[in-house]
Amino acid sequence: MTETSGPTTVAQDPAPILSNVPGSFAEGVMLRRHPDIIATVRRLVPYPRAVQDALDHLLSTLDGAIPELPASAVDAAFWRESAAGYVGRRWVDVPFLWAESYFYRLLLEATGYFGEGPWRGVDPFAPQKLAELDSPDLDRDLSELDGLVTAPPAEGLAAALAASLWGNRADLGFRLSDPSSTGRDRVDDLIADDSAALWQLVEASAGPVHLVADNAGRELTADLVLIDRLLETGRTAKAVLHLKPHPYYVSDATTTDLLAVLRRLAAAPGAAAGIADRLQQAIAADRLQVRAHGFWCTPGTFHQLPRDLVDELSAAVVVIVKGDLNYRRLVGDAHWNPTTPFADATGYFPAPVAALRTLKSDVAVGATPDRLEHLNATVPGWRTDGTHAVVHVRT
Numbered sequence: 001m002t003e004t005s006g007p008t009t010v011a012q013d014p015a016p017i018l019s020n021v022p023g024s025f026a027e028g029v030m031l032r033r034h035p036d037i038i039a040t041v042r043r044l045v046p047y048p049r050a051v052q053d054a055l056d057h058l059l060s061t062l063d064g065a066i067p068e069l070p071a072s073a074v075d076a077a078f079w080r081e082s083a084a085g086y087v088g089r090r091w092v093d094v095p096f097l098w099a100e101s102y103f104y105r106l107l108l109e110a111t112g113y114f115g116e117g118p119w120r121g122v123d124p125f126a127p128q129k130l131a132e133l134d135s136p137d138l139d140r141d142l143s144e145l146d147g148l149v150t151a152p153p154a155e156g157l158a159a160a161l162a163a164s165l166w167g168n169r170a171d172l173g174f175r176l177s178d179p180s181s182t183g184r185d186r187v188d189d190l191i192a193d194d195s196a197a198l199w200q201l202v203e204a205s206a207g208p209v210h211l212v213a214d215n216a217g218r219e220l221t222a223d224l225v226l227i228d229r230l231l232e233t234g235r236t237a238k239a240v241l242h243l244k245p246h247p248y249y250v251s252d253a254t255t256t257d258l259l260a261v262l263r264r265l266a267a268a269p270g271a272a273a274g275i276a277d278r279l280q281q282a283i284a285a286d287r288l289q290v291r292a293h294g295f296w297c298t299p300g301t302f303h304q305l306p307r308d309l310v311d312e313l314s315a316a317v318v319v320i321v322k323g324d325l326n327y328r329r330l331v332g333d334a335h336w337n338p339t340t341p342f343a344d345a346t347g348y349f350p351a352p353v354a355a356l357r358t359l360k361s362d363v364a365v366g367a368t369p370d371r372l373e374h375l376n377a378t379v380p381g382w383r384t385d386g387t388h389a390v391v392h393v394r395t
């Protein structure tokens with residue numbers, strides 16, 4: 001983050017967000033959402049008694065002290081170092097971003113995801129992901145793809161970008177059949193829209209576009225439609241899709257989830273099946289490459305990108321970073337002044353970067369002072385209720 005030398009102007013890094021502020025969004029996640037997630041996993045997956053007990057044990061720690069990951073865990077060494085100074089403290093007193101990430105790691109441990117037994121590799125969130133893929137809402141989204149693929153290229157791209165942006169909002173309606181309308185009714189909800197800069201980047205070079213995915217299901221479907229449009233319109237010759245190597249934050253997309261979306265697209269009528277076919281051919285021809293780097297499931301911010309990822313991302317025309325969690329990791333999960341320019345918060349990133357984010361947590365940068373004042377006065381929950389979004393680009 002920022003540091004300026006000089007006798008009088010030392011820019012301080014903003015303080016990390018903790019969860020111990022009563023009534024805060026972060027507190028609600030730690031004290032209510034995490035217990036709910038455990039309860040939902042127990043309800044939807046018929047785990048044996050030993051796993052239920054392990055989940056109960058995890059639940060029992062949540063209003064108390066952070067436990068250690070067992071020394072037998074595959075990645076115990078990584079987490080021992082990461083958790084140094086945090087184990088034994090209250091969950092709410094350590095950085096929110098770290099605490100959430102560690103919670104999901106402990107949940108996988110409790111379910112035996114990395115163990116030697118029969119539950120190894122079983123995604124505890126699969127029932128929720130599959131339910132979304134089966135939803136009539138997705139049928140409606142897919143039926144609207146016909147309009148998108150026949151639209152003029154720039155309009156189809158704009159519609160795909162809007163769908164990808166709003167893809168993780170709960171009440172999403174795709175509106176793809178009339179691509180030119182996608183921006184109109186949501187324009188008030190867009191706090192920043194640098195999409196013109198994104199199109200300039202991809203038009204200036206056919207080099208690789210990277211997309212760091214967020215959620216499975218409808219959001220990944222929209223991301224894949226965007227990738228199809230970028231490849232099909234010749235805006236890029238190669239795309240790289242970054243997925244999670246294992247389940248994370250309930251709905252984060254893994255390679256298994258990618259295959260599920262491709263199957264769903266292939267089985268749908270109309271343009272959807274054609275998109276699935278093209279994407280499968282693109283994967284087979286290495287024009288669409290899939291990655292699942294371990295770093296994406298760690299609690300670090302992108303300031304800590306490992307060398308191999310820095311090297312690969314450095315060659316990107318643009319890295320499209322999806323969703324709220326990735327945004328927090330991109331700018332730092334901290335108490336930024338919301339008028340801090342996006343470019344200032346992301347200057348360190350090794351490539352041009354575009355963030356497509358609906359706001360679902362307190363972090364905010366890149367708002368104009370006027371917009372900020374208006375939001376604070378009119379929409380108290382704008383930072384966390386998923387009603388607002390940004391398209392930020394740093395070239």
Ligand SMILES: O=P(O)(O)OC[C@@]1(O)O[C@H](CO)[C@@H](O)[C@@H]1O
Binds near residue numbers: 323
């Ligand atoms: O990355 P996504 O899917 O857009 O959002 C994930 C997320 O909103 O869920 C958490 C609450 O459980 C937030 O802390 C986090 O940022």
